[in-house]
Amino acid sequence: MLDAVIENTAINLLKLAVTELPLDIKQGIKMALEQERNDIARNQLNTIIKNFELGANTNTPICQDTGTIIFYLTVGEKFPIISRLPQILKRATKRASEIIPLRPNAVNPFTNKNSGDNTGKYIPFINWEITSGDALKITAFPKGGGSENTSTIRMLNPGLGIKGIKRFIVDTIILAGGKPCTPVILGIGIGGGTDIAIKLAKKALLRPLSRHHAESEVAKLEEELLILTNMTGIGPMGLGGDTTVLGVNIEYAHRHPGSFPVAIAFQCWAARKASAKISPDGRVEYLTHKIKGD
Amino acid sequence: MVEYHLRTPISEKDARKLKIGDMIYVTGDMFTARDSAHRRALEYHDAGKELPKDLTGKVLFHCGPLVKKMNGGYRIISAGPTTSMRLDMFEDKFIETFHIHVIVGKGGMGPRTTAACNKFGAIYCAFTGGAGALAGKTIKLVKAVEWLDLGIPEALWFLKVEDFGPLMVAIDTHNRNLYAEIAKQVVENKQYIYARI
Numbered sequence: 009m010l011d012a013v014i015e016n017t018a019i020n021l022l023k024l025a026v027t028e029l030p031l032d033i034k035q036g037i038k039m040a041l042e043q044e045r046n047d048i049a050r051n052q053l054n055t056i057i058k059n060f061e062l063g064a065n066t067n068t069p070i071c072q073d074t075g076t077i078i079f080y081l082t083v084g085e086k087f088p089i090i091s092r093l094p095q096i097l098k099r100a101t102k103r104a105s106e107i108i109p110l111r112p113n114a115v116n117p118f119t120n121k122n123s124g125d126n127t128g129k130y131i132p133f134i135n136w137e138i139t140s141g142d143a144l145k146i147t148a149f150p151k152g153g154g155s156e157n158t159s160t161i162r163m164l165n166p167g168l169g170i171k172g173i174k175r176f177i178v179d180t181i182i183l184a185g186g187k188p189c190t191p192v193i194l195g196i197g198i199g200g201g202t203d204i205a206i207k208l209a210k211k212a213l214l215r216p217l218s219r220h221h222a223e224s225e226v227a228k229l230e231e232e233l234l235i236l237t238n239m240t241g242i243g244p245m246g247l248g249g250d251t252t253v254l255g256v257n258i259e260y261a262h263r264h265p266g267s268f269p270v271a272i273a274f275q276c277w278a279a280r281k282a283s284a285k286i287s288p289d290g291r292v293e294y295l296t297h298k299i300k301g302d
Numbered sequence: 303m304v305e306y307h308l309r310t311p312i313s314e315k316d317a318r319k320l321k322i323g324d325m326i327y328v329t330g331d332m333f334t335a336r337d338s339a340h341r342r343a344l345e346y347h348d349a350g351k352e353l354p355k356d357l358t359g360k361v362l363f364h365c366g367p368l369v370k371k372m373n374g375g376y377r378i379i380s381a382g383p384t385t386s387m388r389l390d391m392f393e394d395k396f397i398e399t400f401h402i403h404v405i406v407g408k409g410g411m412g413p414r415t416t417a418a419c420n421k422f423g424a425i426y427c428a429f430t431g432g433a434g435a436l437a438g439k440t441i442k443l444v445k446a447v448e449w450l451d452l453g454i455p456e457a458l459w460f461l462k463v464e465d466f467g468p469l470m471v472a473i474d475t476h477n478r479n480l481y482a483e484i485a486k487q488v489v490e491n492k493q494y495i496y497a498r499i
Contacts, residue, residue, distance in 0.1 A: 047303060048323065048470060052430050055468060059433035072368040072380040072434035109379065111368040111455060122453045154385055154408075154431065174499045182488055186481070187385055187409045189431035239495045240488050245431055246409060247470060248484040278432040 018100035049249025075150030186246015189276035200261035311359025314423030327467035364407030366455025380434030394418035410481030426473035
């Protein structure tokens with residue numbers, strides 16, 4: 009019974025994610041339009057808004073690239089069927105690919121064969137976090153390829169300090185130009201090691217646009233990076249304008265004295281994610297989207 | 303912003319009238335081609351083999367669509383552009399060989415393609431990246447699909463479109479490339495940003 013609830017919820021989350029942007033992203037894009045001075049950029053933002061409204065109203069995937077399927081799980085230690093979750097989510101991904109539909113996006117790197125149903129080795133990928141309690145929180149996070157291709161990690165010289173981070177981020181966004189489908193959201197992961205910094209950068213994208221980091225010093229850097237990156241003039245789709253970055257979210261870990269990893273995860277404006285909380289008795293609460301008919 | 307509504311076949315003469323910053327909508331025949339289709343089409347040409355369909359005057363769309371199979375046919379659900387720069391290595395020869403005069407994609411193309419646009423009378427237009435639902439709505443019919451062995455995103459999809467757009471002319475036949483001009487400006491802006499860091 010609970011297996012079916014989880015499977016159906018995961019399918020619903022994938023559908024919500026690919027057809028309707030979360031409220032914070034929609035508001036962020038509309039606010040950007042209000043402040044944009046460049047005509048071509050305004051045209052691009054208007055098209056983006058028209059498109060995501062059409063997607064939501066007609067249950068159509070807003071972008072044809074429905075991404076690599078990634079899930080973030082926060083599992084209460086007392087949630088009953090933890091070990092079956094990977095199997096359930098794989099089944100949900102296959103069914104969602106057919107029902108919604110999702111574009112088949114899982115290719116074997118050696119044979120170039122597309123599996124046809126968005127599953128394969130390690131895919132869908134699951135990020136696990138264990139917590140207290142008995143509930144399961146699932147976030148579906150289909151990640152587009154265009155913005156993934158500009159994501160980067162660099163090991164900075166610790167002597168460069170915070171200034172080094174700012175320069176690296178400005179350089180990287182200039183190098184990326186319009187390729188990651190600007191306006192983007194930047195997830196920045198600092199510290200740990202290479203793998204940890206990249207994980208944190210991606211995880212930072214789960215935080216809503218409107219919410220800054222809890223520590224004021226980090227929040228200040230987020231604000232400053234938003235201003236600096238929008239001074240580039242890259243604009244929506246690289247066609248010029250004031251709107252290049254919608255938000256900057258930073259997460260950090262303590263670093264090794266001799267290393268200073270900084271990772272940047274680019275998220276295109278089609279920042280698709282949807283979350284729900286499932287109780288052991290099968291109750292489902294959707295956290296990011298209003299469910300039609302409710 | 304000047305707005306034009308064009309119908310296929312689009313000729314070299316039509317393309318030469320447009321300039322960067324113009325906005326166009328297209329009605330008529332369009333086909334999709336990504337990396338593998340570009341490569342195979344040119345290989346066919348080099349081997350003296352005919353393509354399954356004539357491409358002359360049709361709009362070339364850099365896109366791997368999201369497709370649903372229904373009632374024995376196909377329907378395009380969502381079809382935004384893919385990154386065009388990956389196809390820059392093929393495009394000058396592709397324009398010349400197959401008489402392409404309108405290309406649609408995202409992110410822009412390089413000096414080789416810009417030169418071919420000038421020489422053979424072609425324009426490159428930006429369709430807003432990610433706006434797949436909107437594009438899907440203007441695709442009225444799948445006329446044919448070829449080379450499905452390349453996979454759904456990489457196959458050649460022949461489509462009938464109605465007022466497909468808005469498309470921003472970003473490379474014109476007069477050697478102007480909007481992306482290159484913006485990129486130059488961005489590099490100039492970098493010194494002001496660095497001064498504030």
